[in-house]
Amino acid sequence: MSDVSKFDLREWLIPPVxxxxxxxxxxxxxAIIQR
Structure with missing residues (x-):
């Protein structure tokens, strides 16, 4: 149960980062394309 919760928490944290x-x-x- 805790492993699933930890994985879910990680899934929620990764996108904002x-x-x-x-x-x-x-x-x-x-910027590279404009040059």
């Missing part, structure tokens, strides 16, 4: 990183990569890619 990856979102800014993905956004920064997207901006960097756009």
């Amino acid at each position: 990856l979102m800014p990183i993905f956004f920064v990569l997207l901006i960097a890619a756009a």
